Amino acid sequence: MAGRKSDFTLTKLDDLFSTQEQRDEEKLSKIRDIPLTEIDDFPDHPFKVRDDEDMAQLIESIKERGVITPATVRQKEDGRYELISGHRRKRACELAGFDTLRCEVVDLNRDEATILMVESNYQRSKILPSEKAFAYKMRLDAMKRQGERNDLTCDPLGDKLAGTKSVMLLADKSDDSKTQIQRYIRLTNLVPELLEYVDEGRIKMRPAVELSFLDEDSQRDVVDEIDLNDATPSHDQTIRMRKFFEEGKLTTEAIQAIMSEEKPNQREKIVLRGDRVRQLIPKNIPISQTEDFVCKALEHYNKFLRSRADRDSR
Numbered sequence: 001m002a003g004r005k006s007d008f009t010l011t012k013l014d015d016l017f018s019t020q021e022q023r024d025e026e027k028l029s030k031i032r033d034i035p036l037t038e039i040d041d042f043p044d045h046p047f048k049v050r051d052d053e054d055m056a057q058l059i060e061s062i063k064e065r066g067v068i069t070p071a072t073v074r075q076k077e078d079g080r081y082e083l084i085s086g087h088r089r090k091r092a093c094e095l096a097g098f099d100t101l102r103c104e105v106v107d108l109n110r111d112e113a114t115i116l117m118v119e120s121n122y123q124r125s126k127i128l129p130s131e132k133a134f135a136y137k138m139r140l141d142a143m144k145r146q147g148e149r150n151d152l153t154c155d156p157l158g159d160k161l162a163g164t165k166s167v168m169l170l171a172d173k174s175d176d177s178k179t180q181i182q183r184y185i186r187l188t189n190l191v192p193e194l195l196e197y198v199d200e201g202r203i204k205m206r207p208a209v210e211l212s213f214l215d216e217d218s219q220r221d222v223v224d225e226i227d228l229n230d231a232t233p234s235h236d237q238t239i240r241m242r243k244f245f246e247e248g249k250l251t252t253e254a255i256q257a258i259m260s261e262e263k264p265n266q267r268e269k270i271v272l273r274g275d276r277v278r279q280l281i282p283k284n285i286p287i288s289q290t291e292d293f294v295c296k297a298l299e300h301y302n303k304f305l306r307s308r309a310d311r312d313s314r
Contacts, residue, residue, distance in 0.1 A: 046134035085120035111142035133187035210238035
C-alpha cells in the first residue's frame, strides 16, 4: 500500500463536515421563485432572444409544466438579480403571463458569470456568427482578466491560466479551432450592417474578416456599394481593399472601382444538355467541332429571325 495516495486528500472539506442531505438542502435553499421585475438581463448579452416557433413551444411547455430547469442568477450589490442563464425562459415566462421565474442563485464574480453565461448558451441549436463573435470575445476577455490573478480560475472547473494562452485554452473547450475563434472575434469590428450580412449568409467568413480591418468610413462605403449593386464583395476583392487601406490608398472611388468589377460567379452561364444538342448535329461533325457548328447554326437562325421581322413589318 506504500506510495498510494489516500482517498482522504481527494475529499472536499465541505463534504467532511456535512451529510449528503445537508448538501442537498443547501442547494435547494438557493433555488427560489424571483419576481421578473427584480431580474436584469446580463449586460451586453450576445445571444438574441427570438419570438419564434421555438419560443412558442417553450411558452406552451411552461404553461403546462412550469420552468423545469431553473434559470441561473447572481445577486448584485443593489439587491437585484443578474440573469446568467435562462434569458429565453425569462422571456417565455413574461409572454405566458407569469410574475416570477424559478432561479438558482449562485455566488460568482462578473468574470466567472460571463464564462458561465457563454458556456450555457452554446447549447442552443441555432447560433448566429455575430452571437458567436461577441460571445467568444466576452469569454476571452474574462479569461484574460482571470489569468492576471493566481487566485482565480478560468471557469468553475478550475483550469488555471498561468502560462497558457487564453485563446488556446478556449479552443480546447470549443468546437472551433484557435484560428476560427480569432476570425469570429474579428467580426466584432464590423459595422452592424456588414455583420447582419454575415448572419444572413450574404458575406462569408473570410471576406468579412478582411473587411473588419477597414475603418468605419470605409466599411460604410462598402455597405453603400452593396446596396447600390446588390452584390457583395468576393474574398479577392476584400483582400485588395484591405491592402489599399493599409497603404492609405483606399478611397471611396477605389472601393467603387473594385466593387463594380464583374466576378466570375456573377457571369451568366449557358448550360446546354449534351444529349439534346447532339441529336441536332449531323453525325459526321466531330465532337471537337460542336461549338463551331452550334455558333454557325445560331448565326443562321438569327438571320432568319431578322428576315421574318422585316417581312412582318412591311
